Amino acid sequence: MSSGELYGPFILRFSKSMYRPNPRVARGAGPREAGGAALNPYFTSEKLKNGFNYYKSFEHNLDMPVFSKLVLKKGSLAKSLRYHFFKTADVSPSSSTSEDTLVFAINSLQKLNHLCSIISYSRNRAFRASLNHLADLDIINEQDKLNASVITETNKGHSLIKLFTSENDPEKLLSFVKYGTNAPSASLTEIGSQKYVRVKTSEISCKHEALFTHSLVQSVCPEPDIFFTEQYTRHSEVTLECINKRNIEKTYPKAGLVDSGVSEESFLKEWELAKLSFVDTDDKNFRHGTFVCGRLLAKDEQFGGITYLNIEMIPSKSRLTLESFERNMRIALDKYHKTVKIYNISLGTNIQVGDFFTPAAGVLDELQYEYDVLFIISAGNAFGSSGYDSKITSPAESVNSITVGSVSHTDTNLQKKYSPSLFSRNGPGPCGFIKPDLASFGGAHEKRYGKLRPVGVFSIGEKNELAEDS
Numbered sequence: 001m002s003s004g005e006l007y008g009p010f011i012l013r014f015s016k017s018m019y020r021p022n023p024r025v026a027r028g029a030g031p032r033e034a035g036g037a038a039l040n041p042y043f044t045s046e047k048l049k050n051g052f053n054y055y056k057s058f059e060h061n062l063d064m065p066v067f068s069k070l071v072l073k074k075g076s077l078a079k080s081l082r083y084h085f086f087k088t089a090d091v092s093p094s095s096s097t098s099e100d101t102l103v104f105a106i107n108s109l110q111k112l113n114h115l116c117s118i119i120s121y122s123r124n125r126a127f128r129a130s131l132n133h134l135a136d137l138d139i140i141n142e143q144d145k146l147n148a149s150v151i152t153e154t155n156k157g158h159s160l161i162k163l164f165t166s167e168n169d170p171e172k173l174l175s176f177v178k179y180g181t182n183a184p185s186a187s188l189t190e191i192g193s194q195k196y197v198r199v200k201t202s203e204i205s206c207k208h209e210a211l212f213t214h215s216l217v218q219s220v221c222p223e224p225d226i227f228f229t230e231q232y233t234r235h236s237e238v239t240l241e242c243i244n245k246r247n248i249e250k251t252y253p254k255a256g257l258v259d260s261g262v263s264e265e266s267f268l269k270e271w272e273l274a275k276l277s278f279v280d281t282d283d284k285n286f287r288h289g290t291f292v293c294g295r296l297l298a299k300d301e302q303f304g305g306i307t308y309l310n311i312e313m314i315p316s317k318s319r320l321t322l323e324s325f326e327r328n329m330r331i332a333l334d335k336y337h338k339t340v341k342i343y344n345i346s347l348g349t350n351i352q353v354g355d356f357f358t359p360a361a362g363v364l365d366e367l368q369y370e371y372d373v374l375f376i377i378s379a380g381n382a383f384g385s386s387g388y389d390s391k392i393t394s395p396a397e398s399v400n401s402i403t404v405g406s407v408s409h410t411d412t413n414l415q416k417k418y419s420p421s422l423f424s425r426n427g428p429g430p431c432g433f434i435k436p437d438l439a440s441f442g443g444a445h446e447k448r449y450g451k452l453r454p455v456g457v458f459s460i461g462e463k464n465e466l467a468e469d470s
Contacts, residue, residue, distance in 0.1 A: 036073060036135075038131070038132045039119075039131060039132075039134055039136075039137060041119050041120045042120060044119055044137050044138075045116035045119050045120050047137075047138050047139070048068065048106075048112060048115065048116055048137070048138065048139060049112065049116060050139075051066070051068075051138060051139025051140075051141060052066050052106060052109075052112050052139060054139075054141075055139070055213070055215045058213050058214075060172070060176045060180065060213075060214055061213075061214065061215045063168075064166075064168055064172075064214075064215045064216060065105035065106060065107045065164075065166055065168065065215065066105070066106045066112075066139060066215050067094075067103055067104070067105055067106075067139070067140045067164050067215060067218075068103070068104055068105075068106055068137065068138065068139050068140060069097070069101055069102070069103055069136070069137075069138060069139075069140050069144065070082070070085075070093070070101070070102045070103075070104065070134060070136075070137055071100055071101050071134065071135045071136035071137070072100045072101070072102075072133060072134060072135060073100075073133055073134065073135045074100070074135075076133035076134075077099065077100060081130060081133045082102075082130055082133060082134075083130065084124075084126040084127050084129070084130035085127065085130040085131055085133075085134070086104075088118055088122065088124060088126075088127040088130075089114070089115050089118060090111075090114065091104045091105070091106070091111070091115065092104060094164065094165040094166070095164070095165050097148060097356065098355070098356070098430065098431050099431040099432075100135075103140070103164065103165075105164070105166060106139075119131070119137075140218075142209065142212040142213070145212045145217065145218065145219055145220075146208065146212065147355070148218065148219040148355075148356050149208070149219040149220040149221060150220070150221040150222060150351065150354065151208065151220065152201065152222045156201065156202075157200075157201050157222060157223060157225065158198055158199065158200055158201060158222070158223040159198075159199055159200075159201045159204060159220055159221065159222050159223060160189075160191075160196040160197070160198055160220070160221055160222070160223050160359060161177065161196060161197040161198075161199060161204075161211065161217055161219075161220050162194065162196055162217075162218045162219045162220070162221070162359070163194075163195045163196065163197070163216050163217065163218060164215075164216055164217075164218045166216060168216065170188055170195055170197075170216070171188070173197065173214060173216045173217070174186055174187070174188055174197055176214055177197050177199060177204075177211070180210065181203075181204060181207045181210050181211060182203070182207075183199045183200070183203035183204055183207075184203070185199055185200045185203060186198070186199040186203075187199075189323060191322055191323055191326060191359055191362075191363055192326060192359075192362055192363045192366040192367075193366060194359065194362060196359070198223065201222065204220070208220060219356070221351070221358065221359065222351060223321070223322065224322055224349035224350070224351050224358070224359070224360050224394055225319065225349060225350055226314065226319075226320040226321070226322065226325060226347060226348070226349060226360075237464060237465055237466070240267060242267075242301060242302055242303055243267045243268070243270055243302075243303050243304055244302055244303065244304030244305060245270070245304075246270050246271055246304065246307075252271075252305060252306060252307045253305070253306050253307070254273060254306070254307050254308070254309065254339065254340045254341075254342075255296060255306055255307075255308050255309070255340065255342050255343065255344060256308070256309040256311055256332070256336065256340045256342065256343035256344065257289065257292065257293055257296060257308045257309065257310055257311060257343075257344055258311045258313050258314075258329070258332075258343055258344065258345040258346065258347070259288060259289035259292050259293070259311070259312075259313065259314060259344075259346045260279070260284065260285055260286060260287070260288045260289035260312065260313075260314045260315075260316065260346075261275075261277065261279065261284055261286050261289045261290075261310060261312035262286060262289050262290050262293045262308075262310050263286035263289075263290045263462040263463070264286075265462070265463065265464065266286075266290050266293070266460065266462065266464060267303070267460065267464050268290065268293050268294060268297060268303060268460060270304065271297060271303075271304055271305075271306065271307050271308060272307070272308060272310050273307040273308060273309050273310075273340070274309055274310070274336075275309075275310040275311075275312070276309070276310070276311045276312065276331070276332050276335075277312040278311075278312060278313050278324075278328040278331075279312045279313070279314070279315045279316075280315070280318075283315040283316050283317055283318050284312065284315070284316060285316035286462045287461070287462050288314075288346065289310075289312070289314075289346075290459075290460060290461060290462045291459045291460070291461065291462075291467055291469065292344065292346060292459075293308060293310075293460075294459030294460035294467070295457065295459045296308060296344060298458075298459060303460065309332075309336055309340050309343075311332050311343075313325065313328055313329075314346060322359060322360055322363060325347070325363070326363050326367070329367055330367070333367065333371045333373065337371040337372065337373050340373075341372075341373050341374060342373070342374050342376065343373060343374070343375050343376065344375075344376045345364075345375050345376065345377050346378070347360070347364075347377060347378075347395060348378060348380055348381065348393065349393055349394045349395065350393065351393055351394040352390070352391045352392070352393055352394075353391055353392050353393065353394055353396065353397045353429060353430065353435075354391075354430070355430050355431075356430055357397055357399075357429075357430050358394035358395060358397065359394075360394045360395035360398075361394055361395040361396075361397045361398040361399075361401075363395070364377070364395050364398040364400065364401050365398050365399055365400045365401070368400040368401065369400060374400075374401070374402065375398070375400070375401040375402070376401070376402050376404060377395060377396060377398060377401045377402070377403055377404070378396065378403070378404060379392045379393075379396045379403050379404060379405040379406070379424055379425045379426070379427075379435065379436040380392050380393035380396050380424075380425040381423045381424070381425070382422075382423050382424070382425050390425050390426070391425060391426065391427070392425045392426065392427055392429065392435055392436070393425060396425070396429070396435055396436065397429035397430055397433065397435055399429075399433060402437045402438060403435045403436040403437050403438075404436055404437070404438050404439065404440050405420065405421075405424045405425065405426065405436035405438070405439040405440075405442075406420070406421035406423065406424035406439065406440065406441070406442025406443060407419060407420055407421060407424070407439045407440070407441060407442065408420075408421055408441075408443070408444035409441035409442070409443065409444060409457055410444055410455060412444050412445065412446035412447075412455055413446050413447055414444075414445055414446050414447045414452075415444055415445065417444075420439075421442050421443050421444060421445075422444075422445050422452070423442075423443070424439075424442065441457055442457060442469075443455065443456045443457055443469050454469070456468040456469030457469050
């Protein structure tokens, strides 16, 4: 080939055989088939009709919706797998009671007949495939409501009657509770976005069967008593040398401290960012709040390095209700949620967590979601002979919060370092949620002369003394 010869570009002619297009899937295509046995259409329809007619046999339910439960099979929790059921049945889920159980309302006999008809006769492949992902479909009955309730043996305090989400006027239910079950103290209340009827526990004792006949009643639980335990042993005075000096020109990490407040005489005031008080002057006790603040700022044998928002929330003598707590927290978060993102909340109740989430946990989750903040809460303390294997107490099951358990900070003749503290509670939470999320040094016990003796962690007391948690 001579250097003078020129060659044009090589051209490969296009052919359809050179490519294979991606398969096209139509929007709204049917879900994958589910394994296991399918629901019996006839039996399911009969269950729905019988449950609906049972509630409608009571006069107080004549113009009320009847609520049904839809239980998903294991491995069928994806929204797409139930989409065609809700679309074809023309119903919408209003809430959930667990990770695999959704609740929807049947508002009329016409809706019921439509639902039963398509379950029995529909040949829509997407609907049938969606239906096969259901483990159960039934009316929520009285036993379901009992299983979701916490029935106390004591007649003291108040109870909260939880209502299903509905557009119906709850005043009719309130009238039923007041006069149908003879509970004159009943009143409507809203905690977070959830509606309740608040009533004296003594007034509805042994009347739960009558309450559960109302279609709007979802469950009953005791109103939580919000409290904290504060006891510590005083040691020697703390000197100012233990308190790091705050540089006002420097930016430090910030944290909210929701507790009983920090003593006005405390050296820890050096690191206070601001203060909000929701407690009357004659109802304050700074012991617990000051101790917890010291633990927050403690590093080795020094205190400081974190600025704290001092929120005085928990009274010493009077009762703090969940409604008051939520209202006060909203006031604090409205003002500080953009600058303070993490809050340590000393919020404990006497209610052990079961298979369902408690109202207190719901309030914490809703506040965190709404204000984009994070709460740090305790797993709860076990007292007496209950031991460390007691279940967590409300609101430790809060999904959005970080729940902290306690482990021993030192070796004793009874337990090893890093072993669970005898007073700390354990999980899991409802629906298998792992709780507690973390563990921290909180105290240990030793055995002396046949008795348990606490070996506590150290902090600062309300009079600037070295204090040991006991």
